[in-house]
Amino acid sequence: MSHIPHLERRNDKTVLIVHDRPLILLAGEVHNSNSSSLEYMESVWEKAETLGMNALLLPVAWETAEPREGQFDFALVDGLITQARQRGKHLVLLWFGSWKNAECMYAPAWVKTDLARFRRAQIVKGKNKAPRKEMYGIPYTSLSYLCEETRDADARVFARLMAHLREFDGEENTVVAVQIENETGLLGAAREVSDEADALFASPVPQEFAAWMRAHTDTMVDDVRAAVESGDPAGSWAEVFGPAAEEIFSAYHISQYVENVAKAGKREYSLPMAVNCWLDKGDAPGRYPSGGPVSRMHEVWQYGAPSIDLYCPDIYVPDFCGVCDEYTRRGGALFIPECAAHSYAAPRLAYAVGHYHAMCYAPFGFEDMGLPFNAMQGYLFGMDVTDPALKTPQDVEEYGWFARTLNELMPLLTERIGTSKLQAVCSERKEDCTLDFGDFRVMAAFDHPMLTKKDGVCLGIQTAPDECILLANRCGLMFASGREDQPNLDILSLEEGEMQTGHWKTIRRLNGDEAAFMKYDAPVLLRLKVFIYD
Numbered sequence: 001m002s003h004i005p006h007l008e009r010r011n012d013k014t015v016l017i018v019h020d021r022p023l024i025l026l027a028g029e030v031h032n033s034n035s036s037s038l039e040y041m042e043s044v045w046e047k048a049e050t051l052g053m054n055a056l057l058l059p060v061a062w063e064t065a066e067p068r069e070g071q072f073d074f075a076l077v078d079g080l081i082t083q084a085r086q087r088g089k090h091l092v093l094l095w096f097g098s099w100k101n102a103e104c105m106y107a108p109a110w111v112k113t114d115l116a117r118f119r120r121a122q123i124v125k126g127k128n129k130a131p132r133k134e135m136y137g138i139p140y141t142s143l144s145y146l147c148e149e150t151r152d153a154d155a156r157v158f159a160r161l162m163a164h165l166r167e168f169d170g171e172e173n174t175v176v177a178v179q180i181e182n183e184t185g186l187l188g189a190a191r192e193v194s195d196e197a198d199a200l201f202a203s204p205v206p207q208e209f210a211a212w213m214r215a216h217t218d219t220m221v222d223d224v225r226a227a228v229e230s231g232d233p234a235g236s237w238a239e240v241f242g243p244a245a246e247e248i249f250s251a252y253h254i255s256q257y258v259e260n261v262a263k264a265g266k267r268e269y270s271l272p273m274a275v276n277c278w279l280d281k282g283d284a285p286g287r288y289p290s291g292g293p294v295s296r297m298h299e300v301w302q303y304g305a306p307s308i309d310l311y312c313p314d315i316y317v318p319d320f321c322g323v324c325d326e327y328t329r330r331g332g333a334l335f336i337p338e339c340a341a342h343s344y345a346a347p348r349l350a351y352a353v354g355h356y357h358a359m360c361y362a363p364f365g366f367e368d369m370g371l372p373f374n375a376m377q378g379y380l381f382g383m384d385v386t387d388p389a390l391k392t393p394q395d396v397e398e399y400g401w402f403a404r405t406l407n408e409l410m411p412l413l414t415e416r417i418g419t420s421k422l423q424a425v426c427s428e429r430k431e432d433c434t435l436d437f438g439d440f441r442v443m444a445a446f447d448h449p450m451l452t453k454k455d456g457v458c459l460g461i462q463t464a465p466d467e468c469i470l471l472a473n474r475c476g477l478m479f480a481s482g483r484e485d486q487p488n489l490d491i492l493s494l495e496e497g498e499m500q501t502g503h504w505k506t507i508r509r510l511n512g513d514e515a516a517f518m519k520y521d522a523p524v525l526l527r528l529k530v531f532i533y534d
Contacts, residue, residue, distance in 0.1 A: 005176040007272050007309055007333075011418025014333035016272065016359050018090065018176050022414035024353060025090065025176070026403045028366035029057035029338050032100075036064065038079040045087050047367050050396060052403030055090040055176070057337055057362050062097045063108040066157045074164045081174045092177045092274075092337070092360070095161070097154045097261065099181040101278065102289035104143045111143075111153065118153070119144040122197070123189035123286075130188060140188050145253045145291070146196055155264035166269035177272040179337060180262050183314065184254050184275065185289020190246035201249055205240045209252065212303045213241075219330050221296045224248075248300055250291025255304025262307040274310035275301070276337050281317060295326050314338035314364070320348055321428050324356050338364040342373070345394040346402040346523075347426055347457035350471055353406060354424025354459035357417045363394070370396040398473075401523045405471060408499035412461050412469070421462040427454050427474070435460040437468060438482055440489060440530050445476040452521055466492075469504075470526040477518040481532040491515055492529040499525070 005018045015022045028051065034044055035058040048056055058080055066072055077093070084091050096106035104112065104120075111118045120128040121142045129141040143150050162178070169175050191197060210233065217225045227244035237245040262273050275293045288294070293301045293311050301308065312335045313327045320339070328334050334356040339348065341363040352358040363369060370393050406413065416422035423435045427446035435442040435458065446456040456474035463469060470477070481489040494510040504527060508514075 003173065004170070004269070005173050005271055012331070013357050013418035014359065015414065015417050016176060018173055022417065023054075023090070023176070024358065024406070024410065024413060025055040025092065025360035025362070026053055026349065026353075026406055027055040027057055027090075027092065027360055027362035028053050029094075029362045029364045030059070031365045031367060032059055032096075034367065035059050035080060036061070036076070038076070038083065041080065041083060044367050045083060045089075047369070048089065049087065050400055051366060051369065052400045052405075052407060053089070053366070054403075054407055055092060055360075055362075056084065057092045057094055057179070059094045059096045059100075059106075059182075060161065061106040062095075062111075062154070062157060063106055065161055066108055068108075069110050069153075072157065072160050072164075074161065074168075077161070077164070078168055081169055084174050085172065089174075091175045092179060093165075093175055094179045094182055094337075095158055095261075097158060097181055098143050098150060098257070099184040101183045102142060102185045102187045102292070104141065107143065111150065118150045119147040119194075121145065121186055121192045122194040123186065123192070125193050142186060144192060144194070145186070145250065145257050146192060146194070146200070151257045151260050155261045158261050159264040159268050162265040162268040162271070165271070170269070175271065177274060177310070178265065179274045179276055179312070180258050180265075180308070182276060183278040183289055183292060184258060185278065185292030186250055186254075186286065187289055188286050190285035190290045191250045201237050201246075203237075204235060205237055207234060209303060210234060210240050213248075213299060216299045216302070220299055224296050224299075247285040247290050247297065250285070251293075251297040251300040252291075252304055254291040255293070255297075255301040259305040259307055262305065266307055272309045273307060274312050274335060274337070275305070275308050276312040276314055279313060279315070279317060279323065298330065310335045310359070312337045312360075316340050320344070321351075321426075324352065324358075328356055334358040335360045337362050340364070341366060341369045341394050343392040343394050343453070344428070344455050345369070346399045347455050347473065348428075349399070349402055350406070350457045350459045350473075351424045351426040351428075353413060354422055354457075354471075355426075357422060369394050369399065398523060402471075402473075405498070405523070405525055408502075409461065409469070409471075411502060412463070412499075416461060422460075424457065424459040426457040435468075436482060437462045439465055439486075439532055441480045441482050442468070442470065442528075443478045443480065444472070445478070446474070448476045448519055450519055450521070451475070464529075466531065467527070467529045470528060471523070472520045472526065473523040474521055475519075477520070479528070479530060483532060486532045486534045488533050490531045490533075492531050493527075494529075495527045496524055497527060 121144045124130040227242040231240045277293045280288045444458040459471040461469045495506045496508045497506045
């Protein structure tokens with residue numbers, strides 16, 4: 001095998017390398033059930049093409065891959081890969097094994113029905129299924145993260161899947177990464193409460209793990225750091241980790257479970273491997289999946305799952321930028337496998353790529369983009385009802401323009417990952433609206449009364465000391481010198497255009513009123529050259 005998609009550090013950023021070139025996944029994640037049918041996927045691919053996507057995130061279910069123990073069926077996977085190749089798209093496969101949204105929905109029937117061999121998690125002592133009292137009152141069940149038999153069965157089928165991918169796709173590299181499980185964790189309680197779990201919780205914390213945690217407090221969130229620093233150096237989980245003990249206990253065992261699965265797969269085919277998380281949203285463990293790879297448990301997962309390359313937030317909350325800040329502050333790549341498809345989807349795509357140099361951005365359920373939201377979607381997407389933009393579906397044509405334009409700009413974008421030559425500002429961060437390219441600056445204004453919506457964005461790519469390309473929407477633009485000794489700036493040329501196969505094509509040369517009053521209420525791509533002088 002001559003090449004495998006992999007991650008590299010460039011300019012202190014992690015980048016995805018496919019066929020020896022960096023790639024940003026301008027993607028979409030399908031609804032959970034749509035990838036179960038090749039026929040149904042035909043219309044999904046059409047929507048992805050309309051939206052300008054270069055990759056899709058598709059679930060692969062354990063129940064389909066191993067309908068009977070030891071009998072493996074990857075025909076559906078092969079069909080999905082073939083469809084992607086026909087349309088020139090890449091794939092990230094989502095392994096729905098032991099967990100999907102903290103439940104065991106996608107485990108095969110032979111696992112679900114053998115309660116003795118494949119134990120269930122107990123959140124009520126002695127109960128295999130319990131009311132999810134704090135989660136809409138829906139009955140809840142999940143496989144136990146302490147059950148080695150389930151873990152090993154999951155690892156076996158996943159290893160077979162990865163071996164098959166190596167054989168079927170090892171040269172073409174249609175599949176560029178794999179997500180292990182989906183939103184792992186435990187709902188309804190911070191930890192399992194079976195007799196086995198109680199005994200383990202009361203037993204001594206492994207000394208190596210306790211030492212690891214005490215050595216990594218500098219990157220922890222505040223309350224976890226406080227719990228670790230105030231705890232005993234040795235003893236039971238409660239003694240060592242205090243008020244954070246139950247969540248840390250769950251994260252320790254879940255991360256090691258996932259590590260077994262990931263490690264088995266990587267031995268067969270070492271694609272980049274990711275885990276995604278249901279955000280904690282400031283709730284108590286159990287209100288969100290306790291022990292999952294949320295930022296507050298990052299240090300636990302680093303210890304327990306060294307084979308995991310990417311920690312990915314599923315973002316359905318209004319504070320998109322705050323979540324991105326939290327999931328990049330330790331130096332990791334921003335890989336967003338799920339986000340809302342409301343009217344901020346397109347500007348957030350540009351901002352994620354331009355500001356965070358994101359590796360992946362994927363609206364969830366993109367097949368429905370442009371359709372009105374129902375009440376449940378509104379809740380899941382964390383809409384701020386005071387902001388009309390967050391209640392409005394994303395315009396399909398606009399999103400397609402953004403994604404297609406970024407695809408055309410891909411070489412320019414990837415060459416600048418990790419440098420100040422790629423920047424972005426957006427209306428959600430009004431306190432920082434300047435692109436600083438050294439000798440000159442670009443200032444964006446998002447509150448102009450003539451703008452129809454308040455969801456603006458501006459992405460800038462510096463192409464020379466005095467030149468840049470700007471992708472702008474719903475903002476006004478102004479320019480200024482960045483040098484005190486040469487405080488004056490003139491526009492030498494301003495063009496509206498597009499990139500075509502790596503070359504700039506001018507649509508209009510702008511001057512006069514169009515250069516003096518630069519307000520854009522629709523997406524536009526500009527090429528700017530300036531002159532600074534004293």
